[in-house]
Amino acid sequence: MIFHSRKPEDLEMPLDGFLQAITPIDLFYVRSHHYTPTVEAESFSLKVSGEVGTPVALSLKDLKKMPRIELVGVMECAGNGRSFYSPRLPGLQWSHGGVGNARWAGVRLADVLKKAGVKASAKHILFDGADVPVGTMPKFQRTIPIKKALDPDTMLAFEMNGQPLPQSHGAPLRVVVPGWGGDCWVKWLTGIQALDKEFEGFFMKTGYRHPGKGVPPGTAVDPAQMKPVESMRVKSVIATPKDSIVFPQGMSRVAGAAWSGEVPLAKVEVSLDGGRSWNPARLTSSNGRWGWQTWDYAWNATPGSYRVQARATDASGYTQPSEQEWNPSGYLWNAVQTVRAEVLPLQMTSYRSSCLGCHNEDLIRGQKLTRAQWEREVEKMMRWGAQVPAEQKANLIDYLAARYKP
Numbered sequence: 196m197i198f199h200s201r202k203p204e205d206l207e208m209p210l211d212g213f214l215q216a217i218t219p220i221d222l223f224y225v226r227s228h229h230y231t232p233t234v235e236a237e238s239f240s241l242k243v244s245g246e247v248g249t250p251v252a253l254s255l256k257d258l259k260k261m262p263r264i265e266l267v268g269v270m271e272c273a274g275n276g277r278s279f280y281s282p283r284l285p286g287l288q289w290s291h292g293g294v295g296n297a298r299w300a301g302v303r304l305a306d307v308l309k310k311a312g313v314k315a316s317a318k319h320i321l322f323d324g325a326d327v328p329v330g331t332m333p334k335f336q337r338t339i340p341i342k343k344a345l346d347p348d349t350m351l352a353f354e355m356n357g358q359p360l361p362q363s364h365g366a367p368l369r370v371v372v373p374g375w376g377g378d379c380w381v382k383w384l385t386g387i388q389a390l391d392k393e394f395e396g397f398f399m400k401t402g403y404r405h406p407g408k409g410v411p412p413g414t415a416v417d418p419a420q421m422k423p424v425e426s427m428r429v430k431s432v433i434a435t436p437k438d439s440i441v442f443p444q445g446m447s448r449v450a451g452a453a454w455s456g457e458v459p460l461a462k463v464e465v466s467l468d469g470g471r472s473w474n475p476a477r478l479t480s481s482n483g484r485w486g487w488q489t490w491d492y493a494w495n496a497t498p499g500s501y502r503v504q505a506r507a508t509d510a511s512g513y514t515q516p517s518e519q520e521w522n523p524s525g526y527l528w529n530a531v532q533t534v535r536a537e538v539l540p541l542q543m544t545s546y547r548s549s550c551l552g553c554h555n556e557d558l559i560r561g562q563k564l565t566r567a568q569w570e571r572e573v574e575k576m577m578r579w580g581a582q583v584p585a586e587q588k589a590n591l592i593d594y595l596a597a598r599y600k601p
């Protein structure tokens with residue numbers, strides 16, 4: 196995992212996680228605003244109150260007696276990708292891995308609300324977790340509108356990937372809001388209140404808001420002019436190849452995962468030329484409506500420099516943008532990712548062992564030299580310790596001179 200913070204706990208999934216159809220728990224990202232609380236499963240009680248006919252308190256046993264549902268769902272932090280925004284923004288500096296895809300099991304939130312006799316006056320559902328804020332920081336509390344709360348796929352989950360919910364992910368009970376940002380998937384859930392209006396707390400009225408459109412980079416926007424982040428947007432991430440990779444020509448692949456929010460994922464395409472032409476990728480998982488799908492593109496790689504990209508499109512025809520619009524909190528990053536790859540001719544395979552042991556391609560790619568200059572450069576590197584087989588030296592110089600020329 197990539198450690199952003201140990202306390203509170205904020206961990207990011209590394210890129211290889213996007214090759215897995217279901218994210219194993221030890222790779223699943225963790226995002227906690229406060230310290231991780233311990234909620235005992237035995238004494239656990241979920242209080243349901245507010246705009247209901249009969250407030251109820253339910254134990255874990257009570258919940259497990261209710262009809263069980265299960266689904267694969269991707270959860271993504273609204274701030275995932277924040278580190279790519281320019282100008283930079285405060286907040287966790289996620290790269291791609293503030294997202295994961297798990298199999299969740301539990302009960303319908305709608306069934307729990309019905310048990311308490313939810314009234315027609317209920318417009319928003321407030322979730323309360325057992326975590327306690329640090330200092331005078333506001334408590335992490337989120338509401339979702341009643342329509343999404345009553346959706347048959349909105350769940351209170353006590354299992355993740357067939358195991359009891361792990362402590363870092365909200366044991367013993369958390370909210371699962373398929374298609375929506377991770378911020379409303381409240382962990383360590385102990386209270387539900389039906390409200391007749393949207394909650395006034397910090398994390399609704401100030402935090403997790405988006406202007407609904409891009410604004411000029413660096414602009415401040417009054418939170419009152421913004422709306423809560425709800426649905427996530429269609430997105431794909433390339434797990435392989437890794438950026439700046441150099442590899443010999445031959446069969447290779449481009450692969451990763453793609454997902455969407457309320458509007459389902461429709462397709463994934465791959466470009467090898469920085470977005471000039473696109474080829475369909477194959478979806479390799481069947482994780483259903485709310486899960487992410489792994490995808491794969493078979494690439495018969497011939498020598499050259501490539502800008503590898505993937506783009507996903509949702510069922511409404513909306514495709515990931517090539518340039519990201521800016522917003523003041525760095526939410527909902529979904530611009531197309533670019534990975535640079537260098538494919539070597541077969542006779543050049545010693546290049547990697549000769550030249551990329553001390554530094555990577557970046558240092559070489561930056562040069563624009565004549566053949567004579569490359570010859571002197573290679574000889575300098577050989578004096579510094581580069582091992583170049585005698586019969587490869589001329590080849591190597593030709594290769595560099597052809598590729599990185601003035």
Ligand SMILES: Nc1nc2c(c(=O)[nH]1)N[C@H]1C(S)=C(S)[C@@H](COP(=O)(O)O)O[C@H]1N2
Pocket residue numbers: 223224225226227228229271272273323324325326335363364365376377378379380381382383
């Ligand atoms: N009680 C509580 N629930 C919470 C949070 C929190 O800090 N406290 N963080 C939220 C945010 S911002 C995200 S992205 C997800 C992360 O869930 P995970 O740690 O299981 O990946 O939980 C959400 N639920």
Ligand SMILES: [Mo]
Pocket residue numbers: 226271272273274377378
């Ligand atoms: Mo988040």
